[in-house]
Amino acid sequence: MDTLNFDGSCDPNPGGIMGFGWVINWSSGKAPTEGSKEKEPSPSNTNNVAEYTALKEGITNYLKLGGKGPLQVYGDSKLVISQMSGKWKVKNQNLAKIKEDTAAIIKKNELKVKFTWVPREQNTTADRLALPRSRQTKSSSSPSQASSVKPSDRKFVADVNSTSVSSNLRLKINELNTEPSPGFKSFANLKVGGFDSFSRKKLDTLQKEAGPKASSIVEKEFKGNSSQQASALRWMLRGLSTDLAVRKVKVDIELSKKKKR
Structure with missing residues (x-):
């Protein structure tokens, strides 16, 4: 063939x-x-x-x-x-x-x-x-001057096509995972749309499911803030790549600050 x-x-x-x-x-x-x-x-x-x-x-x-x-x-x-x-x-x-x-x-x-x-x-x-x-x-x-990150170089905790997320959310996550440099609005518009199987899981459970490498990444990125760490791990377990999950939470933090102003 x-x-x-x-x-x-x-x-x-x-x-x-x-x-x-x-x-x-x-x-x-x-x-x-x-x-x-x-x-x-x-x-x-x-x-x-x-x-x-x-x-x-x-x-x-x-x-x-x-x-x-x-x-x-x-x-x-x-x-x-x-x-x-x-x-x-x-x-x-x-x-x-x-x-x-x-x-x-x-x-x-x-x-x-x-x-x-x-x-x-x-x-x-x-x-x-x-x-x-x-x-x-x-x-x-x-x-060192290469500007784009190849999507296939990204690391994943879970395959979005096998996770228990809605078909609409799965599509949005896949679109983000395949974009080298997703914009701020793409992360801002990424929403669960209510509660899913990951929403109520506590940090210790999320850490066990995501593994030590992912847990170490979020601990470093969001020192001392268990809520933000848990949020990042939830996105990783939904199928978003580790780097994009971190960026998603950082965008949410920025949006939250803007609302308080």
Whole structure:
């Protein structure tokens, strides 16, 4: 079976230069085909748009090169893979348009496609090709200057797709987990919408369930404040990455201070 690996990036996110990369491995044994493209900065550019566009470009080029399928597609974006597989709904209009266009291409060409998520370390070539040239130069000259955090580098206490949260909250958490740099409003709008199975758990129970590493992180970030520590652990157990769970609580603290003014 032929395979396609794809990846996309936006630097900075949102609004920056988008890069798209893909790699086609042929079952016939011929040499792999690599491809990449860029798009100039635009307010509508995001990391997720880049990921979707990379998939569309990869499939389009596969067909142009004579690919007939079946095709196994691999990507490290859980959002794109899950939405293309029909597991998650698409609410963002920009993403919905690219998804529809890609699905139309697949249907028109009667291409049999299977979508599978892979971690970043299994998608390194496409990841490299997805870097805009400006970032490639920046990374090679000074690695410390790289501006975006790759979502697949994040650490998790729990898989949001396996936790007992509402489907709406699961979607919001997944969207945050796949964004390199979520904005203040994204965290402010992230709400449970009442009480869930984690809401009434006390700190000691949360620490046991989250484990010593996660507990150590929140103790360091929120010294002496058990309420804030518990809140961060709850978000981790709901499936938000450890770094974003900490940022979520810090945003809530800032919002609380603003309300008191």
